[in-house]
Amino acid sequence: MPNLIVSDVTLTFGGLHALSSVNLEIQAGLITSVIGPNGAGKTSLLNCISGFYHPTAGEIHYKDLRLTRLAPHHVSQLGISRAFQNLELFGGLSVLDNLMLARHKDLSYNLLHAVLFFGKASRIEAENRENVEKVIDFMELEPYRKQTVGNLSYGVQKRVEVARALTLEPEVILLDEPMAGMNVEEKEDMVRFIFDIKKEWEITVVIVEHDLGVVMDISDQIYVLDFGEVIGSGNADQIASNPRVVEAYIGEE
Amino acid sequence: MMSANRWMATGNYFTTYRQEQRIFATHVDRLIFALFLVVLFSWPYFIELSTKYMLVIDNILIAVIAVYGLNLITGFAGQISVGHAAFMGVGAYTVASVAGVIGDRHVLITHAWPLMILLSGFMGAAMGLIVGLPALRLRHLYLLMATLSFQLIFQWVIGSMEFFNQGQFMYVGRVHWFSGQVSRSQHYMFWYYALLVTVVVCGLGFRNILRTRYGRSLVAVRDNDRAADAMGMHPGFTKVFAFGLAGFFAGIAGALQAYLNRGAGFETFTLHESIQYLAMTIVGGLGQLTGCIFGPAAIRLLDLQVESLARWAGEILPSSLDLATGLRPLSFGLVIVLFLIFEPRGIANWWRIMRSYVKLWPFRY
Numbered sequence: 356m357p358n359l360i361v362s363d364v365t366l367t368f369g370g371l372h373a374l375s376s377v378n379l380e381i382q383a384g385l386i387t388s389v390i391g392p393n394g395a396g397k398t399s400l401l402n403c404i405s406g407f408y409h410p411t412a413g414e415i416h417y418k419d420l421r422l423t424r425l426a427p428h429h430v431s432q433l434g435i436s437r438a439f440q441n442l443e444l445f446g447g448l449s450v451l452d453n454l455m456l457a458r459h460k461d462l463s464y465n466l467l468h469a470v471l472f473f474g475k476a477s478r479i480e481a482e483n484r485e486n487v488e489k490v491i492d493f494m495e496l497e498p499y500r501k502q503t504v505g506n507l508s509y510g511v512q513k514r515v516e517v518a519r520a521l522t523l524e525p526e527v528i529l530l531d532e533p534m535a536g537m538n539v540e541e542k543e544d545m546v547r548f549i550f551d552i553k554k555e556w557e558i559t560v561v562i563v564e565h566d567l568g569v570v571m572d573i574s575d576q577i578y579v580l581d582f583g584e585v586i587g588s589g590n591a592d593q594i595a596s597n598p599r600v601v602e603a604y605i606g607e608e
Numbered sequence: 609m610m611s612a613n614r615w616m617a618t619g620n621y622f623t624t625y626r627q628e629q630r631i632f633a634t635h636v637d638r639l640i641f642a643l644f645l646v647v648l649f650s651w652p653y654f655i656e657l658s659t660k661y662m663l664v665i666d667n668i669l670i671a672v673i674a675v676y677g678l679n680l681i682t683g684f685a686g687q688i689s690v691g692h693a694a695f696m697g698v699g700a701y702t703v704a705s706v707a708g709v710i711g712d713r714h715v716l717i718t719h720a721w722p723l724m725i726l727l728s729g730f731m732g733a734a735m736g737l738i739v740g741l742p743a744l745r746l747r748h749l750y751l752l753m754a755t756l757s758f759q760l761i762f763q764w765v766i767g768s769m770e771f772f773n774q775g776q777f778m779y780v781g782r783v784h785w786f787s788g789q790v791s792r793s794q795h796y797m798f799w800y801y802a803l804l805v806t807v808v809v810c811g812l813g814f815r816n817i818l819r820t821r822y823g824r825s826l827v828a829v830r831d832n833d834r835a836a837d838a839m840g841m842h843p844g845f846t847k848v849f850a851f852g853l854a855g856f857f858a859g860i861a862g863a864l865q866a867y868l869n870r871g872a873g874f875e876t877f878t879l880h881e882s883i884q885y886l887a888m889t890i891v892g893g894l895g896q897l898t899g900c901i902f903g904p905a906a907i908r909l910l911d912l913q914v915e916s917l918a919r920w921a922g923e924i925l926p927s928s929l930d931l932a933t934g935l936r937p938l939s940f941g942l943v944i945v946l947f948l949i950f951e952p953r954g955i956a957n958w959w960r961i962m963r964s965y966v967k968l969w970p971f972r973y
Binding site: 405407428432444445446452456457460462464466470472477519523 | 820
């Protein structure tokens with residue numbers, strides 16, 4: 356059953372077509388990858404889904420809801436969370452606070468409770484801390500819990516980024532190049548996390564990624580973008596034998 | 609059970625998440641803070657200060673409350689405000705105009721003064737929310753211009769409206785305490801205690817806000833408002849909220865200033881003062897609660913030192929040089945520049961280093 360449907364989405368900046376008539380269907384419970392050369396519009400597509408850009412034309416639906424014009428904070432409340440490509444963490448805060456921020460909408464106390472702190476605010480903070488600890492445990496971030504995010508290494512920051520998206524308790528998680536700039540061991544770790552996110556957490560995963568090998572290995576469904584257009588879709592075998600995809604990646608024979 | 613003894617604890621042995629929310633990790637920390645408070649409340653019984661110095665101390669405490677607000681908006685939420693004195697002015701003129709309308713010896717002014725101070729806080733907050741509205745669209749320097757224009761509009765309104773006595777002094781009556789009217793000789797001492805209580809209460813409230821979602825959301829919009837948006841909060845409204853909160857602290861500080869000065873005058877709330885509060889925030893340490901205390905103390909004491917230095921220099925140098933007027937802004941500017949270059953994290957960072965040194969003594973890292 357398709358969960359997230361992108362229909363005929365076009366995004367233009369001035370005369371530049373970042374996306375033109377893109378159609379995607381993202382199935383619930385699967386790993387869907389979007390690949391393509393640099394500048395193909397992969398990140399623009401994620402930005403459209405998560406509400407940072409609004410498409411010039413076309414619609415995006417999640418279940419029965421229309422996402423097309425919603426702001427990012429609405430989209431995230433509907434259960435679609437997002438990890439950014441260029442680390443967009445809160446650098447001055449600890450890992451713990453970064454993840455607690457993802458619980459923002461679940462912390463249901465008001466300003467007066469916050470000022471008094473003892474009682475309701477304290478209790479709700481502690482309750483939500485348990486959800487955060489579950490994610491810390493899962494993403495193996497225990498050693499860094501109290502450290503300032505800005506001081507952590509790149510690979511760990513990437514993990515915090517994914518952890519934060521996970522802390523939002525989404526139904527769909529959008530990962531923008533989760534493996535960019537990582538070494539082989541870190542990539543293997545990340546792949547393991549992604550599999551577990553799908554299996555243990557039963558979250559629909561959408562990945563934008565450059566590393567073709569990884570994408571071919573882990574994806575249930577792949578879409579290939581080039582110059583803002585979908586030039587191929589299907590499982591790994593279908594993509595590998597698609598002449599337009601081969602052309603876009605390797606060039607004409 | 610090594611966790612049981614919270615007196616001898618050398619590290620943290622927390623076993624629940626609620627324990628980890630504590631402000632003071634060990635009983636010793638808490639005891640030191642309590643002792644410090646006892647000293648603050650009791651020293652006037654042992655040491656007698658002249659009115660002049662008592663006034664300086666009172667002014668430091670007022671600045672502490674104001675800087676709570678400014679640090680919140682500039683240090684934590686990352687929005688530079690150069691209209692903070694005007695927000696204080698809103699608070700002060702709330703008291704002063706109520707006094708002007710119902711009479712400065714009305715029971716509301718003289719007896720219900722805590723209520724008036726709270727009311728001024730809410731007026732400041734309301735004004736903060738209004739002035740903060742451009743934060744929905746503007747950022748950085750452009751937002752700074754919005755606060756600057758508020759400062760100028762405030763000065764212009766106070767300076768030209770008949771209702772505000774065109775910026776001339778508006779009187780506020782002496783307040784009453786349980787022991788009757790607070791006399792002239794007790795005035796500064798009385799307000800020292802009132803201010804101290806306010807500083808402690810506001811400080812606790814501030815600290816509590818920082819360990820909840822409200823405090824975290826402020827830092828989130830400072831560090832990355834795109835990501836803050838993705839976390840499910842509205843970054844614009846968060847900034848507007850920060851302005852409201854800053855306005856609240858400023859309003860309270862302004863009302864206290866009006867009571868302390870026994871009235872409100874326009875020259876206490878000028879752009880110059882706004883920049884001075886900003887300097888206190890920077891020198892104290894942006895985004896540091898302790899900085900809210902160090903900053904005002906450092907700048908006010910520096911002011912005092914420079915004043916006496918200028919007087920001394922004025923005596924030995926020819927009067928045509930007029931060193932006295934030049935020395936104050938000069939030293940003031942120099943201190944800010946030196947801090948920005950050598951210690952951008954402010955005096956609060958020295959405090960942090962000192963604490964960790966004492967904790968580890970006699971071991972080194």
